[in-house]
Amino acid sequence: MEKIDHDIKLLFEQSVEGQSGVNLPQCDVPEASVSEAIPSALLAATPVRLPEMCEREVTRHFTRLSERMMSVDANFYPLGSCTMKYNPKINEWAADLPGFTAGHPYQDVQDIQGSMELMYRLRQLLEEIAGLSEVSLHPAAGAHGELTAMMVVRAYFRDRGENRDEVLIPDTAHGTNPASCALCGERVTIVKSTPEGLVDLDDLAAKITDNTAAMMITNPNTLGLFDKSIKKIADILHQRGAQLYLDGANMNAIMGQVRPGDCGVDVMHYNLHKTFSTPHGCGGPGAGPIAVAEHLAPFLPAPQVDFVDGKYVWDFNRPKSIGKVRTFYGQFGVMVRAYTYIRALGHSGIKNVSDKAVLAANYLGKKLEPFYTLPYPLPCMHEFVISAEKQKDDHGIRALDIAKQLIDYGIHPPTIYFPLIVSECMMIEPTETETLETLDRFAAIMQRIAEQARTNPELAHQAPVTTPVSRVDEVKAAREPNLRWRYKE
Amino acid sequence: MAYSGISQKQVRHMLDTIGVARIDDLFADIPAELRLGKLLNLPEPMDDLSLQNHLRSLANRNHGTDKLISFLGAGSYDHFIPPVVDALASRSEFVTAYTPYQAEASQGVLQAFYEFQTMICEITGMDVTNASMYEAGSATAEAVLMARDITGRSKVLIGQNVHPEYVQIVRTYLASQPMTIEIIPTPTGTIEPSVLASLIDDQTAAVVIQQPDFFGCLNPVDKIADAIHAAKGLLISVVDPISLGLIAGPGQLGVDIVVGEGQPLGLYQNFGGPYLGFMAAKSAYLRRLPGRLIGMTTDHEGRRAFCLTLQTREQHIRRERATSNICSNEGLMAIRAAIYLAAMGKNGFFQVANLCFQKAHYAASQIVGIEGFELAFKAPFFKEFVVRSKKFPVDKVIHEARQAGLLAGVPLECWYPELGDCLLVAVTEKRTRDEIDALVDVFRKIGG
Ligand SMILES: Cc1ncc(COP(=O)(O)O)c(C=O)c1O
Numbered sequence: 001m002e003k004i005d006h007d008i009k010l011l012f013e014q015s016v017e018g019q020s021g022v023n024l025p026q027c028d029v030p031e032a033s034v035s036e037a038i039p040s041a042l043l044a045a046t047p048v049r050l051p052e053m054c055e056r057e058v059t060r061h062f063t064r065l066s067e068r069m070m071s072v073d074a075n076f077y078p079l080g081s082c083t084m085k086y087n088p089k090i091n092e093w094a095a096d097l098p099g100f101t102a103g104h105p106y107q108d109v110q111d112i113q114g115s116m117e118l119m120y121r122l123r124q125l126l127e128e129i130a131g132l133s134e135v136s137l138h139p140a141a142g143a144h145g146e147l148t149a150m151m152v153v154r155a156y157f158r159d160r161g162e163n164r165d166e167v168l169i170p171d172t173a174h175g176t177n178p179a180s181c182a183l184c185g186e187r188v189t190i191v192k193s194t195p196e197g198l199v200d201l202d203d204l205a206a207k208i209t210d211n212t213a214a215m216m217i218t219n220p221n222t223l224g225l226f227d228k229s230i231k232k233i234a235d236i237l238h239q240r241g242a243q244l245y246l247d248g249a250n251m252n253a254i255m256g257q258v259r260p261g262d263c264g265v266d267v268m269h270y271n272l273h274k275t276f277s278t279p280h281g282c283g284g285p286g287a288g289p290i291a292v293a294e295h296l297a298p299f300l301p302a303p304q305v306d307f308v309d310g311k312y313v314w315d316f317n318r319p320k321s322i323g324k325v326r327t328f329y330g331q332f333g334v335m336v337r338a339y340t341y342i343r344a345l346g347h348s349g350i351k352n353v354s355d356k357a358v359l360a361a362n363y364l365g366k367k368l369e370p371f372y373t374l375p376y377p378l379p380c381m382h383e384f385v386i387s388a389e390k391q392k393d394d395h396g397i398r399a400l401d402i403a404k405q406l407i408d409y410g411i412h413p414p415t416i417y418f419p420l421i422v423s424e425c426m427m428i429e430p431t432e433t434e435t436l437e438t439l440d441r442f443a444a445i446m447q448r449i450a451e452q453a454r455t456n457p458e459l460a461h462q463a464p465v466t467t468p469v470s471r472v473d474e475v476k477a478a479r480e481p482n483l484r485w486r487y488k489e
Numbered sequence: 490m491a492y493s494g495i496s497q498k499q500v501r502h503m504l505d506t507i508g509v510a511r512i513d514d515l516f517a518d519i520p521a522e523l524r525l526g527k528l529l530n531l532p533e534p535m536d537d538l539s540l541q542n543h544l545r546s547l548a549n550r551n552h553g554t555d556k557l558i559s560f561l562g563a564g565s566y567d568h569f570i571p572p573v574v575d576a577l578a579s580r581s582e583f584v585t586a587y588t589p590y591q592a593e594a595s596q597g598v599l600q601a602f603y604e605f606q607t608m609i610c611e612i613t614g615m616d617v618t619n620a621s622m623y624e625a626g627s628a629t630a631e632a633v634l635m636a637r638d639i640t641g642r643s644k645v646l647i648g649q650n651v652h653p654e655y656v657q658i659v660r661t662y663l664a665s666q667p668m669t670i671e672i673i674p675t676p677t678g679t680i681e682p683s684v685l686a687s688l689i690d691d692q693t694a695a696v697v698i699q700q701p702d703f704f705g706c707l708n709p710v711d712k713i714a715d716a717i718h719a720a721k722g723l724l725i726s727v728v729d730p731i732s733l734g735l736i737a738g739p740g741q742l743g744v745d746i747v748v749g750e751g752q753p754l755g756l757y758q759n760f761g762g763p764y765l766g767f768m769a770a771k772s773a774y775l776r777r778l779p780g781r782l783i784g785m786t787t788d789h790e791g792r793r794a795f796c797l798t799l800q801t802r803e804q805h806i807r808r809e810r811a812t813s814n815i816c817s818n819e820g821l822m823a824i825r826a827a828i829y830l831a832a833m834g835k836n837g838f839f840q841v842a843n844l845c846f847q848k849a850h851y852a853a854s855q856i857v858g859i860e861g862f863e864l865a866f867k868a869p870f871f872k873e874f875v876v877r878s879k880k881f882p883v884d885k886v887i888h889e890a891r892q893a894g895l896l897a898g899v900p901l902e903c904w905y906p907e908l909g910d911c912l913l914v915a916v917t918e919k920r921t922r923d924e925i926d927a928l929v930d931v932f933r934k935i936g937g
Contacts, residue, residue, distance in 0.1 A: 007792065007793050008600065010600070010603075010604060010607075011604050011608075011831050012604075012607065015834075018836075019834065020832075020833070020834040020835075020836045020837045021571065021573060021831065021832030021833065021834060021837070022569075022571050022832055022833055022834075022837045024569075024837060024840045024841065024844065024918065025844070025918075027843070027844060027847050027848075028921060028922040029847055029848055029851035029922050029925065030851060031847050032846075032847060032850040032851070032854075034735065034843070034846060037846075037850060037869055038707060038735075038736065038869045038871075039707075039709075039869065041709075041711055041737070041742075042707050042709075042710065042711075042736055042737050042742075042869070043735065043736055043737055044733070044734070044735060044736060044737050044738065044741070045737065045741060047734075047835060047839055048611055048612050048733060048734060048738070048835065048838055048839070049611050049835060050608060050611060050612070050830055050831070050833065050834050050835045050838050051830075051831050051834055051835075052834045052835050052836065053831060053832075053834060055571075055573050055832060058573055058577075058828065058831045058832050059573060059576070059577060061831070062577040062580075062601065062824075062827075062828055062831075063577065063580070064597075065596075065597035065598070065600055065601050066577075066580040066582035066583055066597050067582065067597065068595075068596040068597035068600075069582040069583065069586050069594070069595055069596075069597040069598060070586060070591070070594040070595065071581055071582045071583075071584070071585040071586040072581075072585035072586070073581040073582070073584075073585045074581075074582065077587070079587055082587055084585075084587060085492075086492060086494075087584070087585055088491075088492055090537060090540060090541070092579070092584075093541070094541075094544045094548075097544065097545065097548040098548070098553075098555040099545075099547070099548025099549050099550070099551040099553065099555065100547075100548050100551070100759065100760065101553075101555075101757035101758070101759050102551070102553035102554040102555035102556075102757070102758060103551055103553040103554075103758060103759065103760035103761075104553060104554060104559060104561045104565055104567075104758050104760070104896070105564075105565050105758070105760055105761035106561055106563055106565070106899045107552075107553065107561070107896065108887075108891075111551065111552040111553070111557075111891075112551050112552070112553065112760065113550050113551070114546075114547040114548055114549065114550030114551040115547070115551055115760045117547055117550070118547050125531060128529055128530050128531055129529060129531070140623035140624065140627065140762070140763075141623065141815070141816065141817040141818075142816065142817060143804070143814045143815055143816045143817070144623060144627070144814075144815075146814065147814055151661065151664065151665065154664075154665050155664075165665075174805075175803075175804035175805040175806070175807075175808050175811070175816075176804050176805075176814050176816050178804075178808040178809035179804035179807075179808060179809060179811040179813065179814035180814040181809060182809040182810070182811070182814070183634070183662075183813065183814050184665050185665035185666050186665075188808075188809045225518070226516075226518040226519050228518050228519070228520055230523070231520065231523065254519070255529075256525065256528070256529050257516055257519060257524065257525060258519050258523050258524055258525055259525060259529075262523055262525070263523050271817075273817065277492070279584045279585045279821075280585065280586065280587045280588070280817070280820075281583065281584055281586075281819075281820045281821025281822075281824075282583055282586045282587070282588065282589065282595075282598040282602075282820035282821055282824065283587065283588035283589070283620070283621075283781065283817060283818050283819075283820030283821075284621070284763075284817040284818040284819045284820045284821065284822070285623075285762070285763035285817070285819050285820075285821060285822060286817040287763075301661075322661055322664065323657050323658070323660055323661035323664070324626070324654055324657040324658045324661055325627065325658060325661055325662075326623060326624060326626055326627050326658065326762075327564060327624045327625060327626035327627075327652075327654050327655065327658065327750075327761065327762075327764070328564075328565070328624075328654070328760075328761025328762060329760070329761050329762070330761070330762055331762040331763045332759050332760040332761055332762050332763075333757075333759045333762065333763050334762075334763060336544075340540065340544060342531070343532065343535050343540055343543065344491075344492075344534065344535055344537070344540055345492070345534055346531055346532055346533045346534030346535065347528040347529045347530070347531040347532070347533065347534075348528060348533075348534060349492075349534045350529060350531060351528060351529070352493060353492075353493070355512045356493045356494075356495050358512070358515050358516065359495065359500065359503055359504070359507075359512055359515065360494075360495065360503075362503075362507045362509075362515055363503040363506055363507055366506055366507050366508075367506070378507075379507070379509070379514075379515045379517070379518070381518075403591065404591075404593065407591065407593055407594045412587075412591065412594060413591055413594075418805070432492070432493050432494070432495070433492055433493060433494050434494045435494035435495065436494070436495055436496075436499045436502070436503065438494070464593045464594075467593040467594060467596070468593075468596050469592075469593055469596055469788035469792055469793075469794040470593070470788045470789050470790055470792075471593065471788060471789050472592040472593060472786060472787075472788050472794045472795075472796045473786045473787050473788065473789065473794070474592070474786070474796050474797075474798065476786045476787065477784040477785070477786035477796050477798040478784070478798050478799055478800075478801075480786075481775065481782075481784055481798060481799060482784055482785040482786070483603075483606055483617050483618075483775075483782055483783065483784055483785075483798075484603070484606050484607040484610045484617070484618070485603070485604075485607045485785075487611075
């Protein structure tokens with residue numbers, strides 16, 4: 001295959017003096033003197049340097065950049081833990097309605113009842129799916145939800161005159177879990193997994209203390225396994241007065257099947273950008289609402305959107321609230337998409353999502369089993385992990401090599417090297433939105449890659465060969481950080 | 490179900506392949522007593538047409554800046570968004586991709602983020618920046634924690650003229666830390682360097698200011714920088730990127746860490762989000778930065794290439810010792826800002842700032858000429874100013890303006906009881922002279 005080996009010049013290299021991509025109006029008011037109004041020390045000494053390009057070139061530039069991407073719309077994207085499902089276009093249509101996009105956060109509530117109603121209804125839908133008593137829509141992403149939740153838990157204990165500052169986290173946990181605890185000033189203790197990949201209850205019993213504020217678990221966990229002891233874990237924690245936190249990144253597997261609140265979960269976060277089909281946008285924006293049981297509700301961020309006497313209002317009167325974690329009220333545009341999605345699906349559609357997500361993962365797991373090591377036997381939930389250990393030991397082909405080879409087949413690689421407890425790990429999450437044909441094609445390609453590892457290992461080491469660049473030198477990037485272009489002085 | 494790729498007939502085949510009789514069997518690990526066993530108490534599914542009607546009716550119940558002339562600011566502004574921003578940022582290649590962990594499959598956005606980083610550095614005059622934070626408030630809190638880690642000190646001073654919500658967020662973030670917060674009083678609207686100097690001590694990790702501040706005023710940042718640097722603490726400044734087309738960049742004035750709200754750079758007001766936080770710093774603090782960084786490097790054949798870099802600061806590698814917990818950021822919003830800045834270019838960026846300045850000053854000069862109204866602060870300002878209503882309740886101004894189809898400003902009483910007679914008015918380049926005159930007429934009608 002021929003290689004596209006030409007760089008797309010940086011914006012700054014395309015700049016042509018005097019060009020601009022906009023037509024701004026003439027000033028229609030009498031002009032004041034800037035230098036009289038503002039002290040010279042506070043004025044820009046020289047004009048800011050920005051590229052000078054006509055609109056045509058700006059358009060060509062970003063269009064060409066967009067062609068150097070893999071995306072859910074164009075490619076199968078079985079990126080475990082990220083739930084890269086299809087993002088229905090009606091969500092985008094709704095989020096782009098001017099009635100929504102033009103709202104100012106400090107408008108009189110009377111003028112913005114439609115948006116507040118949407119937030120209130122979304123709150124209720126998420127409360128029901130969680131089986132918990134109150135949702136806060138403030139957090140900006142999953143990790144931000146974790147942080148907010150840990151703050152809520154801390155405030156709860158402080159209100160009871162306790163200063164617990166220790167959190168238990170399984171060794172399979174996502175990195176944001178311990179990082180969120182640290183940001184909230186809590187110490188992290190790791191709880192081991194059993195050989196079956198579940199929380200080791202003996203280790204939990206050994207590590208829990210009267211200083212334990214909470215345990216953060218992900219269920220199904222990052223191996224794609226539902227921890228059947230969840231109720232027992234909750235009981236162990238509750239007996240010591242500690243709280244059970246659920247990282248809801250994997251809600252796509254269980255919504256409509258089981259409610260976290262019914263399992264003894266006290267507090268959880270959602271990722272609207274995973275479970276509820278809002279697009280990931282090259283890394284964001286997401287949204288990470290949290291749901292809590294009644295005893296934690298007084299500590300949620302303020303204001304809360306509420307419905308009183310036939311009117312949607314902001315409830316600021318929350319004396320025990322942790323306060324604000326984000327400016328204004330949360331990622332409203334993301335909420336519009338998630339709300340649209342849940343309303344489209346309704347009660348039966350939500351269950352159908354988890355049904356099909358789990359079906360697709362098990363089907364794919366079964367298809368890959370003959371060629372790769374499955375460290376944890378099927379059935380799985382909505383995702384599963386395989387290990388490329390065999391390929392590495394026998395042929396020197398690592399998970400990274402397989403990932404790069406998939407790119408050449410037009411498939412975005414699975415999550416690799418996570419969770420940390422599985423060597424040469426590849427975490428595969430097909431989601432419910434892919435077709436049988438896509439799943440079969442993926443399985444066939446993975447089989448072929450496994451065979452080529454034996455017959456022609458060089459292919460894997462050279463991959464990818466179809467992309468604008470070959471393997472990128474990440475070591476050099478870290479050793480000689482070049483994080484911005486520099487104008488020649 | 491339109492969103493599922495698997496047909497009912499295919500389900501049978503898949504179950505046979507797996508070797509189970511029913512989908513339910515796959516959920517056997519969930520103990521029966523925990524299973525829901527019925528449908529969630531959610532509404533019925535909706536067809537596309539009913540759903541569109543429902544959402545349209547919700548949207549139509551709003552009266553936002555699409556229907557009304559807005560002079561609302563306070564951290565969310567009605568700036569011009571060039572159509573090219575929507576056209577390019579809505580390309581699904583960007584919209585539906587994940588974080589560019591696989592560099593070879595994501596060169597497009599990696600380059601766009603690198604360009605974003607470059608332009609944020611250029612407009613702020615700083616050395617390094619990351620590929621976005623959630624929004625300005627939480628970015629401010631993260632900057633404070635960063636300053637704590639850099640200095641090993643436990644006290645932070647924050648101007649009373651910093652956005653009250655940002656201050657609240659800093660308080661929330663610091664509630665579980667052994668740190669103290671002191672507020673720098675600003676009765677004149679801006680920070681007085683001598684007052685500040687008396688508050689700084691050898692435990693002061695950082696001074697947090699906003700420029701232009703929440704009231705729209707310009708502070709003597711250079712002198713503030715001298716005061717805190719004399720005590721070896723850091724200066725953190727929250728900035729409005731639009732102002733940087735005209736007023737001095739924080740890098741020029743000695744700021745150590747800059748954070749800001751990127752909403753004015755081509756993002757809709759969207760009832761408060763999603764927005765775009767940014768953070769930039771002196772190069773000495775590079776390894777303390779939270780969030781993702783994009784670097785330029787080469788591929789194995791020596792061609793220019795881009796990738797995520799210095800990831801050992803981040804949660805997925807460093808876990809509880811990471812510089813922050815941030816994972817998902819505001820990628821698509823950073824792309825919008827990059828397109829916005831590229832389209833505006835050097836001249837457009839200056840013109841927008843100048844138009845904001847001119848129109849705000851015209852509006853202010855007209856309003857203060859009316860009996861009963863004055864500017865609350867004498868300090869120089871950029872695009873926002875505080876009007877004090879000496880005789881009439883502020884609510885009356887807001888109400889009369891609303892009757893005329895105008896959103897007059899943000900009342901300040903809920904944050905500053907002593908400014909209960911004040912209104913924060915923002916004027917962007919979008920406001921025409923006629924619109925400004927209409928607002929002035931409202932004041933005139935009330936003031937007589
Ligand atoms: C299991 C798990 N927890 C938490 C997160 C963090 O979510 P976010 O990226 O929205 O902050 C992720 C996302 O990658 C995840 O997979």
